[in-house]
Amino acid sequence: MSSKNKNTQLVSSGRKKAYTHGVVNPVVQRASTIVFDSVADLKNAAKTRGDKTLFYGRRGTSTHFALQEAITELEGGEGCALYPCGAAAISQALLSFVKAGDHILMVDNVYEPTRDFCDKILAGLGITTTYYPPTIGAGIKEYIQPNTKVLFLESPGSITMEIQDVPAMVKVANEHNIMTMLDNTYGNGLHYRPLEHGVDISIQAATKYIVGHSDVMMGVAVANKKYWPTLREQSYLLGQCTSADDAYLALRGLRTMAVRLNQHEKAAIEVAKWLEQHELVDHIRHPAFETCPGHDFFKRDFDGSNGLFSFVMKTGNQKAIDAFLDSLEHIKMGFSWGGFESLVTANLTMKGLRSKTGWDLGPVIRLHIGLEDVDDLINDLSQALKVYQ
Numbered sequence: 234m235s236s237k238n239k240n241t242q243l244v245s246s247g248r249k250k251a252y253t254h255g256v257v258n259p260v261v262q263r264a265s266t267i268v269f270d271s272v273a274d275l276k277n278a279a280k281t282r283g284d285k286t287l288f289y290g291r292r293g294t295s296t297h298f299a300l301q302e303a304i305t306e307l308e309g310g311e312g313c314a315l316y317p318c319g320a321a322a323i324s325q326a327l328l329s330f331v332k333a334g335d336h337i338l339m340v341d342n343v344y345e346p347t348r349d350f351c352d353k354i355l356a357g358l359g360i361t362t363t364y365y366p367p368t369i370g371a372g373i374k375e376y377i378q379p380n381t382k383v384l385f386l387e388s389p390g391s392i393t394m395e396i397q398d399v400p401a402m403v404k405v406a407n408e409h410n411i412m413t414m415l416d417n418t419y420g421n422g423l424h425y426r427p428l429e430h431g432v433d434i435s436i437q438a439a440t441k442y443i444v445g446h447s448d449v450m451m452g453v454a455v456a457n458k459k460y461w462p463t464l465r466e467q468s469y470l471l472g473q474c475t476s477a478d479d480a481y482l483a484l485r486g487l488r489t490m491a492v493r494l495n496q497h498e499k500a501a502i503e504v505a506k507w508l509e510q511h512e513l514v515d516h517i518r519h520p521a522f523e524t525c526p527g528h529d530f531f532k533r534d535f536d537g538s539n540g541l542f543s544f545v546m547k548t549g550n551q552k553a554i555d556a557f558l559d560s561l562e563h564i565k566m567g568f569s570w571g572g573f574e575s576l577v578t579a580n581l582t583m584k585g586l587r588s589k590t591g592w593d594l595g596p597v598i599r600l601h602i603g604l605e606d607v608d609d610l611i612n613d614l615s616q617a618l619k620v621y622q
């Protein structure tokens with residue numbers, strides 16, 4: 234009997250006997266070729282086009298079906314497509330629905346490689362992009378063009394962490410027959426489920442919290458009933474697939490995601506509270522803090538937060554930032570987040586990262602608070618801030 238309780242879901246989902254063959258975890262079924270004993274079997278597999286049945290490696294095997302089922306349940310959708318990484322999930326989900334002459338609306342604090350995909354790839358295919366302020370809400374209506382096909386959201390947004398008024402924006406999109414996609418890597422399905430707020434497709438870099446151990450690249454996209462058939466077929470035609478081994482590791486990560494997120498959330502709030510009182514810090518950009526734009530939407534729509542947040546310095550220059558970064562011991566520099574380790578990235582300005590909304594505040598330091606002892610992390614930051622000058 235399936236449960237609506239997320240902790241139970243994360244332990245139980247994707248464990249049908251057809252996938253596990255009687256043990257706890259699914260088998261790791263590596264395949265390109267599937268062989269058939271009869272023409273009837275082959276014809277049946279071709280008829281179902283491998284939907285949750287063995288057909289061809291690219292359509293997936295029991296390991297993939299188990300993961301797809303688990304993530305579909307987590308996000309509350311109709312089906313889940315798997316991709317080699319989060320950036321692929323974003324780019325291929327967009328390519329599945331737009332064509333030359335179409336226009337997309339893209340949030341201005343979007344993950345930078347998503348911006349680059351729009352500006353360097355989609356533009357070359359005749360698809361135009363307009364960036365909108367993350368706090369625009371229902372005002373998105375003013376940005377809609379007759380050829381607008383997709384409204385793309387990312388909430389909270391990368392680095393500056395603004396939370397969007399998703400229901401208000403989805404309402405406007407629906408009134409204009411525009412489909413919505415949301416990068417839900419932060420909300421991860423446990424703390425935020427975009428489809429429950431009317432979004433059509435929820436996309437995640439499973440690389441982060443789902444895998445949770447910084448050792449797999451993977452993207453997922455969960456669509457509602459209306460868009461799942463197209464997303465599934467287009468992703469197949471675009472050649473998107475992942476290995477059975479990575480699918481197994483992502484499923485393995487799911488099983489502990491709730492307990493890991495509890496610790497990430499607790500520790501990050503403790504670290505953010507310590508930084509909030511620091512004389513060099515202007516303000517905290519953590520969704521659970523009032524100083525984060527869109528905090529009220531976080532309180533209304535989210536079930537929790539995680540290890541990722543930013544803080545803005547009152548002043549600073551690149552020399553101060555570099556000295557700070559080089560003196561950290563436990564918190565390492567790295568282009569990712571969502572694993573068990575603490576990470577840091579820093580931006581002197583938002584120049585090049587935003588085109589619609591300026592940034593007249595100080596340098597932004599983004600932390601991912603891992604599972605280390607909080608005292609060690611606070612001591613690390615305390616020492617490093619002493620050389621921030």
Ligand SMILES: Cc1ncc(COP(=O)(O)O)c(CNNC(=O)CNC(=O)c2ccccc2[N+](=O)[O-])c1O
Pocket residue numbers: 318319320321344345346391416418419437438439440450451452567568569570
């Ligand atoms: C919200 C969100 N959505 C999608 C992705 C991409 O996932 P992937 O890394 O699995 O492709 C990510 C990846 N996250 N990585 C980071 O935030 C670290 N920074 C970068 O990756 C980055 C930032 C600016 C410019 C270039 C990069 N980069 O390393 O590609 C994400 O944060």
